[in-house]
Amino acid sequence: MTEGEFEAKVSRYLDGELSPRDFAELEKYLESSEEARASYLDQIDLHNVLDLELSTPAMVYPGVSNVVPIERMMKRQKRRAFIQSAMVAAAMLVLLGILFQLVVVPKKEPPLVFRASRDSIVSVTHPAAYEDGREPEADTLVEGSRLELRQGVVELNLSSGVMAIVRAPADLTLLGKNRMSVREGVAWFHVPEEAIGFRVSTPRMDVTDLGTEFGVICAPETLDEVHLLKGKIEVRHRHGVKNVEALEVPTGLIADPAGRFRSIPARAEDFLTYLPPSLPYLHLSFDSIDDGRLDVTGTHPSVPDIKARLLKPAGDPPLTPGVHGQALRLYGRGDFVRTNWPGISGNRPRTVALWVRMDGSEAYNPAVPLVGWGSLLNNGKWKIHAVDDVEAGGRVARISLGKSWYSTNNIRIDDGQWHHLVAVSYGESLENGRPALAIFVDGQRRELIHHGGSQGNDRFSDLYTLTDAKDSVPLLVGKGILAGNQSFKGELDELTVYEGALSDESIRHLAAGELPDSGK
Template identity: 35%
Template sequence: MHRNQLEESINDLLEGVISEQDFAKLQQELKDNAEARNTYKQYIQVQNTLEQHAAGTNTLTSSNVIPINQILKKQQRRQIKIALISAAAILVLSAVLLRLFFVDSETPPSLAFQTSPGTLFTITHDGAEDQPNGQTMHPGSRLQLSQGAIELSFASGVKSIITAPADLTLHAEDQLYLGEGTAWFHVPKGAEGFQVKTRDLNIVDLGTEFGVLAKTNDHDEVHVLKGKVEVSALRVRKETLTLDAGQARRIDPVGRLTLIESKPSAFLTSLPQSLLFLHWSFDQKQGIEVDGPQVDGNHPLASEVISKYHGAVQSCKGRRGEALRLNSNGQHVTTNWPGFSGVKPRSVAFWIKLPKGGQPQEFAAIIGWGDNSRENYKWEVVVRQNSSDQKGRVSISWGTTIINTFPVLTPERWHHVILNDYGRTDAQGDPVISIFVDGQQVESRFWARTGDPINTTTYTADALPLSMGVTIRHSSIADRRRYLKADLDELYVFDGALTAEQARQFYTKQLSYVKKTTGSTPIKSKRKTTN
């Protein structure tokens, strides 16, 4: 053993950190090497002198050599002492961690939330070192909802259902800022004083159930469903009122709270089991006179949408029950629903059967809404037929930006079509869409790509509400409207865009409902020739 190695082993022995393997080597070296034993004695003498000096003994006289067994006992005592100190440190650290975990006053209470199927959202947290895990929010957390719905569960017991588009920030345990969204709140006993703020309103609960509409391009509203709330305008007049159940107010531009009709149906009170949708089945009960096709669906606005026939509309046997037959002679359907605005994600789905013979159709609209007075301010689904085989192409048109499929619709045959607009653009700035025909995604390409950025507009004077069978043309060019010649059945409008998998699942479900029938019968309408 080299001298340096010997000295290191002796030092480790005296410090109590020598390993069993090194200790065995040291014993063998001391047994075999006299010089090593002398070195060991010198180290022991120095160690004894230092210990005596530390104990207050000034003598520097040499002492007897300490036997190695005594050193080992000392080493064992030292190791036990170190172990006890380490265990005590662990206990102290554990106590501190448990205190941090269980003491509510040191950790802001989180808000938990759940989402409905198909919901898309982003969440950010305001500078906290320990970011919340899972679907939770802490004061300062901001959640932006692009489609779907969420259910908020506050620590106080307050519940809320909010539908997209929405932008909300948790300011405190009992205070929520709603920059945009349609929100319902239930405040239990003991949680009075809960607050909701919007850009224009401050709403303080007085033990109640209420709804809030926060809009980016319109005035905010509050609707009291049960109990009472105190609402204050944040604009110039800053009017404050206490509202009772059944009352509703909208803020005006100068801060007055104007009386409006209360609409409890505008708010969801539980999470839906799918994306929100409106549905037109075109089925009519025999012998009942109607002005337009009935609307259903899980969308809160379904009960408020009114549809109206124009022209001598007929019904025919569809893929499921009855279908709507349009013959391009002015027959179409209008509604009072403005449609989705901006770049909000959306999907539409329907069965369609094109005719064969006659003049091929060019840009005949299946469904659409918006403002055609400016470029790319509308949203429309149109069909074009080839002049040769009369196969049809399906297109999404925003105005001067149009995306076509290849000819995929065979005439005189039912096809199921789903069009998904995801409300975003790709790296080249092009809209992201997908089109499915009979359950298969089909290729599409641009037919035109010009004009202003896409921005479906529903609130201008020239904007038209959702219509079926007629192109979206503002009043100054109404004579250029084109009418569809086709049979339509089972039309859905989704508040959100279906994924590819959801689109295929939806088609499979629709296919299971199909009943092959033929024939044609007129709809008994009160107003057959309304224009």
């Protein structure tokens, strides 16, 4: 704005003729120029003096000059002083606002913000020395921060624009704005164009992004994997001969101990690409059967590849009204459901939840589980049973593993009514060395009684499920390895297997009739 335009706008403003648009331009110009503000105050002062002089008619006294009475002059001075003070105050407020914007340091954006699905267990360790001694905000990472995910899923959002979905168990460290170390975990990364060069280091590999979408898989005692899903990456082996590979089409690599890579197909199905609302799970509703096939749904990345089939049908209708929709009816004649899902391995946390209805009037083979998977011969099984209990006067729930088992006390589940049954492993050991387990019946945690072992030796109480032994069986419903031609007799509904230990609150919601989350 030129000097002439500025003076013209001030003049029109004082005459009450300035348009709203021109007033906004004038106000903006005053905020930007100290010289303009000084000139504006001078013009305001002059205008006020002239206004006071011209607004009062002159009094003519015979024989003397025109004189303004002293009382009126005092009022004029007071009014002028008040107006000047108000204008100076307004100008100072504008000036202070400008200085505040220039001097006050804007809130610094954290390098990484994360959020977790419900019932995830996350721990974060920040570097010992952080700037100004301040602790970083919750759910953020700074350079050097380490995030450990015991169960569940987290979504990572870096300030560079990189987004990642990481599934437990996981252990990662933020090394910088555009670099991360992943010691363990299944992690999917989406890298926008502006963040090209983002780098992920695993124990055996350095993966540099060239504008892409990729995933890494690494765990103790296994070989690291990288899967290019879209775009380009460069992969460098960190050991041995330190081979380098550039990938431009979807494919995968395994890093061998010698420093070389072995090509494998890219498996997009191994990775989650969104944050699920709860722990990853698979769900059999038993609402329909199509030529023996049952639907498997859920948020676990394996769900699209899981097949479930009713084998050796008894000839009677396999479906019956359940808690929600239809339920599976097994007749104990060798009929059962077999899947191709190997189950959850090792001592990783898990939850099995289902509705069950049983009639206790008939004999029951305790070797027949409701649900189970793993290796029997190698003491690496994980099974949920309903077994006879003299004190309860009927059948109670039991977790069976290794050569030990844990049963509820005096809580009968074979009274012909629907009961909600949940078996949980927390993936850790108690002070006595036994695994931390829980059984909930109808939403209530029940006391457990330990059986098995020998002469106080609880070495078979360790929870370590083997899913890759020669005798390992996948997830079976209503059938056990040693049960011969027998199978479970009763009704089952809404079977859900979670990759992680549900909280007591989440279990109570399921027992109250809620269904698992449906997905995104």
